[in-house]
Amino acid sequence: MDIRYIRLGIMALVAGWISAAAAQTDPLPSWNDGSAKQAIIAFVTDVTREGSADFIPEPERIATFDNDGTLWIEQPIYVQFAFALDRVKALAPQHPEWKNTQPFKAVLEGDMATLAAAGEKGDVEIVAMTHAGMTPAEFQQTVKEWLTTAKHPRFGRRYDELVYQPMLEVIAYMRASGFKTFIVSGGGIEFMRAFAPERYGIPPSQIVGSSIVTTFERRDGRPTLFRLPKVNFVDDGPGKPVGINQHIGLRPVAAFGNSDGDLEMLQWTTDAGKRRLGVIVHHTDAEREYAYDRQSKVGRLDKALDAAALDRWTVIDMKRDWKTVFPAGQEDRGR
């Protein structure tokens, strides 16, 4: 197994240096002063101060972060979906029949309307051809290679550069404050493991996500894991508390999300009768990133926005609260 996550990613390192150097002054330098920044710092300060009424012992400091739209870009389509479409194109020469077979025909012709009409059945067929039929290590290698070449259609940058600098700072800040940080995403667990350890400094064992069935087999006499084209677990919506319970075994004390897929995770986290932190990233910045919420097909934020007001979660206004969106110095490149 090719493991490269032992180096933290450059961005995580930068965030770490900033955090270490500025710990006493400003742990979140890419944030404008405002209620969101204050709420995060006040929570971390209060629950980590010995003798505080809100003190949380270190083993219980579990913080969960959604990935798509919370830690990195999810528009105009989920990054994992962009990967799947590119894989269909890359594999097409080995499958001449796809020219006349849906949903592959639609992918090859860029016919997104037909692709959308193929619905879940179409998605499953694409996942089967692009995500299954290999070992987890082989799949991760495919994802890693794709990430080195694929570019975001609007920003012209690698997808794994389109992570949110302010959120990297939150992860580093919380980790430096004794929190164990987990990703809890609707995205594929093995897809994320291909970049998240290096990008966010979060080890593979602290990544929770959706999965397909993986089996143990002997191939040429050697013990091997093999990915099958069958859904194992959907880590979205009500699945997130279930996935958290299965993988982490503790109820988080802080949770960060951005869409209705995070509603149950945030509700379960904050319904504890104790000081807790629920945070929603609200995409309000069409200039520097995207602006979307109640009507969006990708990352719809509707019920969770109503719940945020009711349950007094912190809502980040990206345009107002973030000084920078993507890692510093590169955010305007290629627009």
Added chain:
Amino acid sequence: MDIRYIRLGIMALVAGWISAAAAQTDPLPSWNDGSAKQAIIAFVTDVTREGSADFIPEPERIATFDNDGTLWIEQPIYVQFAFALDRVKALAPQHPEWKNTQPFKAVLEGDMATLAAAGEKGDVEIVAMTHAGMTPAEFQQTVKEWLTTAKHPRFGRRYDELVYQPMLEVIAYMRASGFKTFIVSGGGIEFMRAFAPERYGIPPSQIVGSSIVTTFERRDGRPTLFRLPKVNFVDDGPGKPVGINQHIGLRPVAAFGNSDGDLEMLQWTTDAGKRRLGVIVHHTDAEREYAYDRQSKVGRLDKALDAAALDRWTVIDMKRDWKTVFPAGQEDRGR
């Protein structure tokens, strides 16, 4: 959620103190000198020494431990099965119909032959009545309370005192050497979470086990997890590499087991073409614990014993290799 694991257990602490005090001299004081002790120390020394040909970077130092028969006693019946039988008896007053309904009748009458004949179907019914129909927190509380009162039939001690002192030392030693230690057991993940964090100092997120389906529901308007009487995952045999991949996301570099249920985990761990450690606890001590292997119904060690010779795993001869079995000073109490 009632979380008590923030203190390490007394035994883990003792092991930790011993390990810290004697790190330069003897990290495994409850072990007799011999090939097993030497193999474990040589492995840890070689893979943690910078510049060594066998050096393993810290993030890849994943060690997995089976629980039943590897970290604590599993005879004459699995502890979790003893719990289930006791729960049937405790719940019987609320279920008068059980007096005439199998497999409950057999449990109440101590008729183990009829119970065994009820097979898997009977087991599932017992699990449904004793493990499901409650939240994970409620279930863990039930297990914790049971552990404070239940006694092992031969040793007359709490089950969670019947852990293996030499293995506590191995866990502490490996952790002090930069290994992340995980439990990977055929036992129930939530059952283990009730005692393993306190006993072994291993957090809930580093426990992998079998599970029943858990769902997210709203009960009286509050977000709640609920355990259903349906098998979700069996973390045994070929399920162990699958569970490891799902939860840990890395192939271990060291694995400890004691039965055929650990065969695939050990094979997958050691089939890496690099320095790896596979260890089998062979129960050879009828005096101080039990002696069993190829013919045993509980914890059968047959194929894995053959594989150990073939794959050059380290086989611990409990009688010869362990100075003490259970934590010091109490092991003869109540025999």
